[in-house]
Amino acid sequence: MIKFKNVDKIYPGGFKALDNINLTIDDGEFVAIIGRSGAGKSTLIRTINKMHDIQSGELTVDGLNVSTLKGRELRKFRRSIGMIFQSFNLVERTTVIKNVLTAFVPDLNPLRSFFGIFPKEYKLKALDALEQVDILDKAYARADQLSGGQKQRVALARTLAQNPKIILADEPVASLDPINAKQVMDYFKKINTKKNIAILINIHHVDLALEYATRVVGISEGKIVYDGPSEGVNESVLKTIYGEDAGELHFNEEE
Template sequence: MIEFKNVSKVYPNGVQALSDIDLTIDDGEFVAIIGRSGAGKSTLIRTINKMHNISSGTLTVNGHDVSALSGKDLRAFRRNIGMIFQSFNLVERTTAMNNVLSAFVPDMSPLNAMIGNFPEAMKLKALESLDSVDILEKAYTRADQLSGGQKQRVALARTLATNPSIILADEPVASLDPITAKQVMDYFKKVNNDGITILLNIHHVELALEYATRVLGIQNGRIVYDGPANKVNGDVLNAIYGDTMEFGHVEA
């Protein structure tokens, strides 16, 4: 469970990114966050694994007070939370397999990590993770030879390798064409069906409504909509985006 209680975030330059967020996300939910650029979507996601510190309030994840975590406790906490980025964050000059294996580096001795001496159990888990997103045949292909959609599937496999209970995705399909974006979203849905909580920041409203069961709408650091995806209509979108828009064709 993820629980925000009166959480605010103010950046050093004075920008108020989040204001008095009260929010509970239960285990196994698929939640999409929508809103204009700069509304606070990425900040909200990145406070959950303490990539960004909150300024006030309380944020609890799986029973842990996130603000109190540091050092090895924070590293252990993050092992249970996967993170997917728009830019894939792969090492381009090595294989898909090696990119997935990199997820295990924090569990290894510095020497074994440096020389790439991964135990067989880790190698098998990496292959299983690639297979789970249907890209096993590219295991020994260099990342720079993969398409954008394939790279994002490798990034998802890398996250799955550590058996997370939560996956955070920050605009994971923003750089993909519409057909490939839907294919990648299919894998997020598959992962969610396996019981993993998905919290996904996305600017394609159509995809948010198609794949998520719950939608959060953020405007100026505040949640202005929190409800089922099938209840989002033109009035809701106007409240989130602030302008009159044609429903179903919003990308912001």
């Protein structure tokens, strides 16, 4: 369970990115976070694994106070949380399987880590993760030979190899065409359903948010202005979240 209680995040210069956030995410939920650029969506996600510190309030994950974690304790905590980025974060010049194997680097001794020597057990887990996103056939291809959609599936496989309890995704389909975007979202949904992993996606594509997520959190100027089922998002709700820009939303297209 993820729980925000009166959380504020203030950047240097005084910009308040999160304003008195109160939010609870239960195990196994699929939550889409929507809102205008700069509304605080990425900040919200990145406070969960302490990529960003909060200034006040309390943020807990499975009862752990995230603000107090540091050093080895923080590294261990982050192992239970997968993170997917828009830019894939792959090593383009190496193979797909080696990219997935990087998930196990924290578990290696320094010598194995330096030379990139992974036990057979880890290689089998990496191959299994690739199979879960139907890209096992590309295991020994170089990452730079893949399409954007395939690269994001490799990034998802790398995250699955960690055996996470939570997956955070920061604009995971923003750089993909509509067909590949839907395919990647299909895998997020499959993983959420089959593995009961909580998934939080910061996403600009409102149509995809409504199609795949069971719950939508709308943010405007750092505040939660909507929190409810995707079925409850209507024109009025979108206007609350996006203001006058709500009329410019184009479903099934790049924004």
